[in-house]
Amino acid sequence: MTATQPTQPDALTSTRERGHRTQAQRRERTRTALLDATIDCLTERGYARTSVQEICARAGVSKGAQQHHFTTKAELMATAVEHLTNRIQADILAASGELPEGPELVEQGIDLIWQGFAGTLSSAVMELWVAARTDAELAAAIKPVDKALGRSTLELFQTLAPDMPQQTLETLYWLTVNLTRGLALDAQIGGDATRRNQLLTEWKHIALAIYRGDVA
Amino acid sequence: MTATQPTQPDALTSTRERGHRTQAQRRERTRTALLDATIDCLTERGYARTSVQEICARAGVSKGAQQHHFTTKAELMATAVEHLTNRIQADILAASGELPEGPELVEQGIDLIWQGFAGTLSSAVMELWVAARTDAELAAAIKPVDKALGRSTLELFQTLAPDMPQQTLETLYWLTVNLTRGLALDAQIGGDATRRNQLLTEWKHIALAIYRGDVA
DNA sequence: GAACTTACATGCCGAATGGAATGTTTTCCA
DNA sequence: TGGAAAACATTCCATTCGGCATGTAAGTTC
Structure with missing residues (x-):
């Protein structure tokens, strides 16, 4: 009134x-x-x-x-996947603003991927992923969303390193993503953090060598 | 009687x-x-x-x-972890008999790790691992067993490649294990199999370069 | 061969789960 | 302003879970 x-x-x-x-x-x-x-x-x-x-x-x-x-619960989970992916994507995009160019991009890019694909939010992703292995409905919901996240992040790097050969960048990117996910698993059950850092450092060296063209 | x-x-x-x-x-x-x-x-x-x-x-x-x-159920799961690890270890050991020496060991070794850490049995490991993240009791059961599996496999490679520098072998081994686990995750939810094979091939090339000493 | 221990079977219980049914409040729109 | 619709709340239910209690059969020991 x-x-x-x-x-x-x-x-x-x-x-x-x-x-x-x-x-x-x-x-x-x-x-x-x-x-x-x-x-x-x-x-x-x-x-x-x-x-x-x-x-x-x-x-x-x-x-x-x-x-x-x-x-249904399944519907809630399926929607949560999308929500989750959006949040991760936003985090990555926000952190990508201060990335340098040239060789330093390799190191910082790896760190970015590490943070994005092994952070807190990624624990939730991991749970859903593993659950999706034996849950076709959940898998159907996850697959496209995850693919989109992977591709959009790759495109982000393509924008940041336009001079880099496509093939090299893609290989480097996907290797890093998968390595990161393996390391994230290791971190989750309390693996040796020191060794993880060493491996990440080693990988940066290797990636730099690849970036420079020292390795095919 | x-x-x-x-x-x-x-x-x-x-x-x-x-x-x-x-x-x-x-x-x-x-x-x-x-x-x-x-x-x-x-x-x-x-x-x-x-x-x-x-x-x-x-x-x-x-x-x-x-x-x-x-x-209790937890006790069953904890024991299952051990049983599971033993089976994986046996598989790896059985397959390690026909490994060659020299540079070819690198490629075949990577394949061996892939089979051991991304096979059917490893799906079960993955389930337990992810569950262990939020289950301290299960984590306590898994951690030592998994560590032992990792170390014993590493020692296997040390035996197979005695001439290889310790540091190089370890780095290569752990990078491969973690990359493999990441790829295994990807495989579980039906990621692109072709790309996985490409990445594995690429990784073999890189590993070979490292083995030869081309990369620090 | 009798006492005893170990292995296995059956039935039951409280707790928790996902979902359906039904009722109440708030916003919207004609 | 009044009625429809959307948002939200409460209650109930069938099912399933892990674990316990109790009972039976098989093997061991003396």
């Missing part, structure tokens, strides 16, 4: 008016809350111990709300 | 006498049946969907028997 600005929701007032939110706003809010909670759960408790009840509790959302947005 | 050779169980007769088995035999039999079934379950259904009921069913063993040998 009193302060109900009806048809023309001014952006300034509408966000300020406490208690009043657009349907779209409400939707977006609880949706991301659920997806973030899912990622948290995966990171902290692992896929096997992640239940929708736990997710709802963390998101501060009722089970009913969850079911309204994601009919 | 008739054929009961009592205190001195002749190996020949005891195995032949149908229906009569030593306690040790019975024990060993159901134990390995359970452990093998566990690995099968992990491979086919994944850690999250692996239940003791399923394991018992596959092993053809009652729940009571399982509980007799492994009080």
Whole structure:
């Protein structure tokens, strides 16, 4: 009655008016809350111990709300994959701003990949990946999204190093990504951190040699 | 009365006498049946969907028997890790017999590591590994066993290539292991097999260059 | 061959899970 | 302003899980 600005929701007032939110706003809010909670759960408790009840509790959302947005648990997980990938991509893109050119790009690029593909968020990815091996539905959801992430990151490097031969860059990139993922696995169960750093350093040397053309 | 050779169980007769088995035999039999079934379950259904009921069913063993040998599920899993590692180690050892010397060892060695660390059995390892990230008890069981497998395989290569510098061999070995594990992950969710083979080939070239001393 | 230990089987229980059913509140739109 | 629709909350249920309790059979020991 009193302060109900009806048809023309001014952006300034509408966000300020406490208690009043657009349907779209409400939707977006609880949706991301659920997806973030899912990622948290995966990171902290692992896929096997992640239940929708736990997710709802963390998101501060009722089970009913969850079911309204994601009919089944599988659907929630599938959507979480996308959400997760977006966050990783955003992180990588944000960190890619300060990258140098020339040979130093190789070292820093490897570090960037390491951070992106072995960070906290990647633990959640790993959980979903491994789960997807025996879950066709999840695999179907993951595959395209992951492929897109890999390709877009590769394109990022192609932009940063336009003078570098395509073939060399691609090889270097994918080798680094896969090595990183292996090392990330090692890190997860508490492997020797010193050795990991040594290996990463060694790999940088090798990659530099390849970059210079010393190795075919 | 008739054929009961009592205190001195002749190996020949005891195995032949149908229906009569030593306690040790019975024990060993159901134990390995359970452990093998566990690995099968992990491979086919994944850690999250692996239940003791399923394991018992596959092993053809009652729940009571399982509980007799492994009080808790965690204990079963922990023991399965050891069993699993032993099987992998045996596979590697068996395949290592026909390895050549010199430069060709590098290529074939990489193939050997690939087969050992990315084969079917390794899917089960992966499941347990990822589960161990959020399960301290399981991690405690895995860590020493895995470390032992890694070291013993490294020692195998040290025996096969005695003339190779320690430092070079170690670096090459661990880089290959971790790269392999990353590629194994990629393979599990149906990544591009062609690209994997290309990367493996590329890596062999690089490794050969390192072996020759072309790269520091 | 009888006491004893080990191996195996069956049935049951509390807890937790994913999902369905149903009711309530908030926003939207004509 | 009133009704439809979307967002959210509560309750319940069938199933499954891991583990315990109790009982039976097979092997060992003296």
